[in-house]
Amino acid sequence: MTAHQPIGVFDSGLGGLTVLREIRRLLPHENLLYVADSGHAPYGDKPMAAIEARSLAITEFLLDHGAKAIVIACNTATGAAARLLRTRYPVPLVAMEPAVKPAVERTRSGVVGVLATRQTLASHNFSVLLDRVGRGVEVLRQPCPGLVERVEAGDLDGERTRALLAQYLEPLLARGADMLVLGCTHYPYLTPLIQELAGPTVQVLDSGAAVARQVQRRLGEAGLLAPADRVGEELFWTSGNPADMHGLMTRLWESDVVLHRLGTESAPRATRPAGDLVLESV
Structure with a gap:
C-alpha cells in the first residue's frame, strides 16, 4: 500500500457523488x-444479504484496481456490510453515519427528524447510534421510499419529488422537528427543496463533510495521504447503462465524466506507476 494509490468510493447509485465531492474538496x-451500482439501485428495500453481496463484490473490484482505502458512501450499505468488510479487508474503511449527533446538540425544540431508507432506519448501526447520541431528545424516524429513484431519474425539484417530500416531512414538522438529518447520500441533492418545504427555522444536516474529514484522518494516521505535488483525478464506473447515466452524472458532478461499464472488458484498470491514474484494459 502506497500513498500514490487511489481512494475507492461506492454507492448504490449517484448519491455517493455528494460524498465524493466533499472528499475532492478536502x-x-x-x-x-x-x-455507482445503479444497475442494482435502490438498495433501500432489498434484503440485507443482497446488499452485503453487492458491497463485497464492489469492494473487491475497487481493491483489485489498487484502492488504498474504501469509502462506503451509502448509509444502507453501511448498515448491511460495514462490519463484514472491516473484518475481511485490512485497508482503511470509512462508512456513513447520519448526522444525528450534531442535530441533537443543536436542536432547540428537542425533536430531530431523520429521513432515510427503511433498511438504514432498521439497521443495527442506526440503533447503536441512537443509543449513543440520541438520549434526551425525541428522534423521529421517517422512511422515504421512492426518493432515491427520483434522484436517480434526475428529478430534483419536480412535482412527483415535491409531493413525496411533502408527505414525508409533514409528520416530522407537525411534531416540532427543527433539525432534519439526511440519512441517505442521495438526499443532499434535494436539500434546496427540503429547505423550501420545511421553512427557514428548520436546519438540514448531512454527513458528507464529516466523512471526508474521517478519510483524511485515517489516511494521515496510516501515512497514506497523497503527495501535494499533483492534482488528483477521478475514474467512474456504473453497473447501469453508461449511455443512459452519463448526462445525469455529468450534471450532478458539475463536470464532464468518462463513465465506464462495471464488469465489462471495456472497464479501465487504475495503476499508478508514477502516481497518476493510467488506464489499462481489464
Whole structure:
C-alpha cells in the first residue's frame, strides 16, 4: 500500500457523488475511484444479504484496481456490510453515519427528524447510534421510499419529488422537528427543496463533510495521504447503462465524466506507476 494509490468510493447509485465531492474538496491531491451500482439501485428495500453481496463484490473490484482505502458512501450499505468488510479487508474503511449527533446538540425544540431508507432506519448501526447520541431528545424516524429513484431519474425539484417530500416531512414538522438529518447520500441533492418545504427555522444536516474529514484522518494516521505535488483525478464506473447515466452524472458532478461499464472488458484498470491514474484494459 502506497500513498500514490487511489481512494475507492461506492454507492448504490449517484448519491455517493455528494460524498465524493466533499472528499475532492478536502483532498485535492488524491486520485479517486467511484462505483455507482445503479444497475442494482435502490438498495433501500432489498434484503440485507443482497446488499452485503453487492458491497463485497464492489469492494473487491475497487481493491483489485489498487484502492488504498474504501469509502462506503451509502448509509444502507453501511448498515448491511460495514462490519463484514472491516473484518475481511485490512485497508482503511470509512462508512456513513447520519448526522444525528450534531442535530441533537443543536436542536432547540428537542425533536430531530431523520429521513432515510427503511433498511438504514432498521439497521443495527442506526440503533447503536441512537443509543449513543440520541438520549434526551425525541428522534423521529421517517422512511422515504421512492426518493432515491427520483434522484436517480434526475428529478430534483419536480412535482412527483415535491409531493413525496411533502408527505414525508409533514409528520416530522407537525411534531416540532427543527433539525432534519439526511440519512441517505442521495438526499443532499434535494436539500434546496427540503429547505423550501420545511421553512427557514428548520436546519438540514448531512454527513458528507464529516466523512471526508474521517478519510483524511485515517489516511494521515496510516501515512497514506497523497503527495501535494499533483492534482488528483477521478475514474467512474456504473453497473447501469453508461449511455443512459452519463448526462445525469455529468450534471450532478458539475463536470464532464468518462463513465465506464462495471464488469465489462471495456472497464479501465487504475495503476499508478508514477502516481497518476493510467488506464489499462481489464
